[in-house]
Amino acid sequence: MSTTYKIAVFPGDGIGKEIVPQAVRVMKEVGNKYNIGVDLEEALVGGSAIDEYGIPLPEKSLQLALNSEAVLLGAVGGPKWEGLDYSIRPERALLGLREKLGLFANLRPARLFSALVDASTLKREVIEGIDIVVIRELTGGIYFGKPRGIEKADGQERGINTEVYTTYEIERIARLAFNVARGRSKKLCSVDKANVLESSELWRRVVNTVHKDYQDIELSHMYVDNCSMQLIRNPKQFDVILTNNMFGDILSDEAAMLTGSIGMLPSASLGGEVGMYEPIHGSAPDIAGQNKANPIATILSVGMMFKYSFGMEIVFTDIDAAVNKVLNKGYRTADIYSAGNKLVGTKEMTDLILDELI
Ligand code: IPM
Numbered sequence: 187m188s189t190t191y192k193i194a195v196f197p198g199d200g201i202g203k204e205i206v207p208q209a210v211r212v213m214k215e216v217g218n219k220y221n222i223g224v225d226l227e228e229a230l231v232g233g234s235a236i237d238e239y240g241i242p243l244p245e246k247s248l249q250l251a252l253n254s255e256a257v258l259l260g261a262v263g264g265p266k267w268e269g270l271d272y273s274i275r276p277e278r279a280l281l282g283l284r285e286k287l288g289l290f291a292n293l294r295p296a297r298l299f300s301a302l303v304d305a306s307t308l309k310r311e312v313i314e315g316i317d318i319v320v321i322r323e324l325t326g327g328i329y330f331g332k333p334r335g336i337e338k339a340d341g342q343e344r345g346i347n348t349e350v351y352t353t354y355e356i357e358r359i360a361r362l363a364f365n366v367a368r369g370r371s372k373k374l375c376s377v378d379k380a381n382v383l384e385s386s387e388l389w390r391r392v393v394n395t396v397h398k399d400y401q402d403i404e405l406s407h408m409y410v411d412n413c414s415m416q417l418i419r420n421p422k423q424f425d426v427i428l429t430n431n432m433f434g435d436i437l438s439d440e441a442a443m444l445t446g447s448i449g450m451l452p453s454a455s456l457g458g459e460v461g462m463y464e465p466i467h468g469s470a471p472d473i474a475g476q477n478k479a480n481p482i483a484t485i486l487s488v489g490m491m492f493k494y495s496f497g498m499e500i501v502f503t504d505i506d507a508a509v510n511k512v513l514n515k516g517y518r519t520a521d522i523y524s525a526g527n528k529l530v531g532t533k534e535m536t537d538l539i540l541d542e543l544i
C-alpha cells in the first residue's frame with residue numbers, strides 16, 4: 187500500500203491564488219509518478235480570510251495546518267488590507283503559522299539556473315554557478331520580541347519593537363545550520379551586527395560555542411552591512427549563511443536577485459512537526475489575475491516539501507531537472523524574460539514543466 191500525506195493548501199492572496207493551483211498540479215503529478223498519495227485540503231489565510239471571517243488566520247485554517255503533514259502556502263497581503271491594525275493584517279497569518287507550528291528555521295536556497303545567467307542585473311562572471319542557502323531564524327528576534335506597539339509619550343507617539351534572542355533560540359538554529367553546512371561545502375558564515383547590538387553579541391558567542399561540536403565546518407562571522415555588500419560584490423564566497431529573522435528577510439531578497447528573479451526562490455520552514463513551504467516572494471498585486479506570475483518558486487517549494495517533509499529527495503531532483511530543461515529550451519515568464527526567449531504565462535510554464543516530468 188502506498189503512503190498518503192495530508193497537505194494543507196493556502197493560496198492566500200494576489201498571485202498566490204494563481205501559482206498555488208499550478209504547484210498543486212505538479213504535486214499531483216509527482217504523487218502519481220512516485221505512487222505517493224496526496225490528500226489536499228484548501229483553506230483561507232491572509233486578506234482572503236479577512237474578507238470572509240474578519241481575521242487573517244481563522245482557527246479552522248490553523249487547525250488544518252496543525253493536523254497536516256505539510257503546508258503549501260502562496261503569498262499574503264495587498265493594498266486592500268494595508269490600512270488595518272497590525273494585529274489583523276494579512277501578514278499576521280504567516281507570522282502566526284510560523285509561530286504556532288514552531289517553524290524556527292527557514293531555508294532559502296538561492297541557486298542560479300545556468301540558463302538564467304543573463305536574467306540577473308549582475309555580470310555573468312559574478313553570478314555564474316551561484317548556490318547559496320540563507321538560513322533565517324524565523325520565530326524570534328524583532329518580529330516577535332516584546333515590548334512592541336505604538337504608545338503615547340509626552341504629546342508624541344513612540345513606536346517600539348524589541349530585538350531579543352535567548353541562548354536556546356540561537357543554539358538550535360546554529361545546530362541546524364552547521365548540519366546543513368556539513369551536507370554541503372562545510373562553510374558557514376554567521377551574519378550579525380555584533381559591533382552594535384547586544385543580541386548579536388550573544389548570537390556570535392553562542393554560534394562560536396556550538397561550533398566546538400562542528401570542528402569540521404569552517405565558520406566565519408560577518409556584519410550584516412558588509413554581508414549585503416559582499417553578496418553583490420562577490421557572492422561566490424558564500425555557501426551557507428546563518429542569520430536572524432530580520433537580517434534573513436532582507437538578505438534573502440537580495441540573494442534572490444543573484445538568481446535573476448525573486449520568482450525563482452522557494453523556501454522551507456522547518457523545526458516543528460509540520461513543515462511549511464512557500465515561495466519567498468509576495469502577493470504581487472500589480473500582476474495578480476493576469477496569468478503573468480512565475481510559478482517556479484512555488485513549484486520548487488513542492489520539491490522541497492517532498493525532500494524535507496517526506497524524505498524523498500528524488501522528487502526534488504526530478505522537479506528541479508524539469509524546471510532546468512524548460513528554462514534551457516528558452517521558455518520564460520515575464521520576470522525572467524529577455525529578448526530571444528519565448529514568453530509564456532503562469533499556466534503554460536507549468537504545462538511545460540509537467541511535460542518534462544512525465
Ligand atoms: C517573507 C516576507 C514576510 C516576512 C512578510 C510577508 C511577513 O517578507 O517571508 O520574507 O517579513 O517574513
Ligand code: MG
Pocket residue numbers: 435436439466
Ligand atoms: Mg521578505
